[in-house]
Amino acid sequence: MPLALDSALDALTAQLKIRPLPEPLLREALTHASFLNETETPGRSNERLEFLGDAVLGLIVADELFRLFPDIGEGELTRIRAELVQRRALARVAERIGLGEHLVMGRGEEAAGGRRRERNLAGALEALIGAVYVGHGYRAARALVRRLLGPEFRRVKTAGVEMDPKSRLQHLVQAAWHQPPEYVTLGREMTPDGQLFVVEVRIAGQPYGRGTGPSKREAQRAAARDALRILEASGG
Known part of the structure; x- marks a missing residue:
């Protein structure tokens, strides 16, 4: 990994208060499939970690909402969770932390606006959560999600459960x-x-x-x- 990229990733992990992750794991979390397809570089894209991170994120958000709202039913909890973890909401979080700047992608995807594409941003965020889970376990992943979605958790707690x-x-x-x-x-x-x-x-x-x-x-x-x-x- 080039020195400049190393420095940028160090800044990202410091910003998110993540303990250092193994370099191959972090590289995988930030590698879009287009880079491997275009360059024929050996390695994995972030799709597997995205799959894992999606499940971990869903569990953490469900756990938080379960504790925040002890008196509401499964249907409303499911609706609020879906709102918090939908692609658009996750992409906004990824934009806020500048995650798109750190993605490794093919030139074609980048030229097509791939660093700002909701699907790529949300997927990379989920992959990063998956990487933290793999590298440091559930408690570290939960701490990260709480920091990332803290404003949204505070919003729903303050506003209460609004009718659909x-x-x-x-x-x-x-x-x-x-x-x-x-x-x-x-x-x-x-x-x-x-x-x-x-x-x-x-x-x-x-x-x-x-x-x-x-x-x-x-x-x-x-x-x-x-x-x-x-x-x-x-x-x-």
Whole structure:
């Protein structure tokens, strides 16, 4: 590993308060598959560590939420966990710590904006968590996740459990229009990060909001949030 890269990684581990990891393990965590495909360099991409880190992250977040909210049910806990570990949320955390600058990737992927791509950033963050778990164990991985997601844990603890936007909209629309909102899938959009569903929510046959998401469920929630914003702005 070049000296400059060594120094950058030392700065990253110091910033995240991670004890030094074995160099091959850290290299693997930060290596995108495009680099190996393009250069035919021996070694592994971060995909295996991403797989492991995803599971470790899910367990740690579930554990934190279980302790934060002793009185809420499995359904709400599952919803909050999904919100905290979704790709977009993890990519924002990765951007905040400058993780994209440390990724090793092929020139083609980099030229296509790979250092800012949500999928790459979220995957690298999960791989880093996986590497810490492999190198130092569960307690070290938990400490890292707490530091990375600390603002989000504090937010949900302070705000409490908010009703899902679809449930909120359902209550409002049922009370005012005496019928449920209707969610219509308009189609799909292709983005650099993959396919997005486009959903429109209609109230009494009229369009009130639109949203996109990697799944129909996420797109429906985004559309519900958009409709709530419009209704609240109009005093509805």
